[in-house]
Amino acid sequence: MTRVTVSVSGSYDVLIGSGLLDSLGARCAAVHAPCKAALVCDSNVAPLYAQRAEQSLAAAGFDSLRFVFPAGEKSKNLETYTALQNFLAENRLSRSDIIVALGGGVTGDLAGFAAATYMRGIDFVQVPTTLLAMVDSSVGGKTAVDLPAGKNLVGAFHQPILVLCDPDTLATLPEEYFRDGCGEVVKYGLMSDAALFDSLAQAPIRSRLEAVIARCVEIKRDVVSVDEFDTGLRRILNLGHTFGHGIEAAANYTVSHGCAVAMGMAIITRAAAKLGCCPDAAVQRLEALLESCGLPTRAPVPAEAIFAAAMGDKKISAGRLHLVVPRDIGRCEILSVAPNEAMDWLKAGGAE
Ligand code: NAD
Ligand code: GLY
Numbered sequence: 001m002t003r004v005t006v007s008v009s010g011s012y013d014v015l016i017g018s019g020l021l022d023s024l025g026a027r028c029a030a031v032h033a034p035c036k037a038a039l040v041c042d043s044n045v046a047p048l049y050a051q052r053a054e055q056s057l058a059a060a061g062f063d064s065l066r067f068v069f070p071a072g073e074k075s076k077n078l079e080t081y082t083a084l085q086n087f088l089a090e091n092r093l094s095r096s097d098i099i100v101a102l103g104g105g106v107t108g109d110l111a112g113f114a115a116a117t118y119m120r121g122i123d124f125v126q127v128p129t130t131l132l133a134m135v136d137s138s139v140g141g142k143t144a145v146d147l148p149a150g151k152n153l154v155g156a157f158h159q160p161i162l163v164l165c166d167p168d169t170l171a172t173l174p175e176e177y178f179r180d181g182c183g184e185v186v187k188y189g190l191m192s193d194a195a196l197f198d199s200l201a202q203a204p205i206r207s208r209l210e211a212v213i214a215r216c217v218e219i220k221r222d223v224v225s226v227d228e229f230d231t232g233l234r235r236i237l238n239l240g241h242t243f244g245h246g247i248e249a250a251a252n253y254t255v256s257h258g259c260a261v262a263m264g265m266a267i268i269t270r271a272a273a274k275l276g277c278c279p280d281a282a283v284q285r286l287e288a289l290l291e292s293c294g295l296p297t298r299a300p301v302p303a304e305a306i307f308a309a310a311m312g313d314k315k316i317s318a319g320r321l322h323l324v325v326p327r328d329i330g331r332c333e334i335l336s337v338a339p340n341e342a343m344d345w346l347k348a349g350g351a352e
Contacts, residue, residue: 025060034061104130105137112143116158131181135216180258194330240265246310262295267349
């Protein structure tokens, strides 16, 4: 097992190791007195893992109550959030009770936001079961639900008291979602760890899950502990995301998040090379690694559509976009650019 400690407004451990799901109760008991635990999971994860989680919680003295919602991003909304809040209230959870989010990023974001706001905030535990949630969404305290106007528009920063990653749960994750998580893993290597990047090129992510997840969590920990509330350095985690979000929206969400981030990383790296900020070799290495993970490197939508959608992103402040630009494999910088410059970057990156 690997332990990564995150010290932000609160301090908590991210535990990564095979079989950890069965020690959920004992691990929770180490950070919180036994109490009621609302286990939140979606309709795919519940039949796979909820019973094991409940048995482990019960053995450690927790009284668990299960809340299940329909799987998918469409459920990450105020309606499900309200149903969850009512569930907590009807079951008389108090401020000293906890929520346990068992599932992917949708579950973690939804349950985390419910925890941030129920009775003005209760503790919660993240048990991520997708690669994306293990390396990204379960760590760092961003919680949110979507509005019809856009993703993650209603949310809060609320750190978990424990994150427990059991890579064995990834055995049941459909390949397309595993691949999406690989996009985020590649992002960490390109962003700040050339050794991680090289190791991904040498051996498949599946062959060393614990080590890869732990390294990604360490990198995220190092960023969020400097900038918990996303006012500066944390923007670096958006490498590939500015154009990636534009691609997702322009393609009417027919391109998955991980594939869009892969395309976004490839575009910004090609542009950086073309504009002389980054060696050409970095482009070849990135494209080869993305392709070996089954991820695309070219966008299926025109540059103008990506640009228009990217301009609607909530990450734009004072009319400027923050582009995270690779200087080489493992090294990036954040550039603040005017909208017309963003279009130049898109075109230079091969978006047509
Ligand atoms: P998800 O939670 O929808 O999970 C993807 C699919 O996999 C779902 O169908 C789910 O039911 C299924 N699933 C999950 N674990 C499984 C398992 N072990 N076995 C079988 N099926 C399983 O999506 P995701 O990709 O994990 O997360 C995407 C969400 O995360 C988005 O809403 C995004 O906005 C959010 N996110 C949040 C942050 C953050 O910092 N809070 C960061 C990145 C992404
Ligand atoms: N996933 C980006 C962040 O946590 O800031």
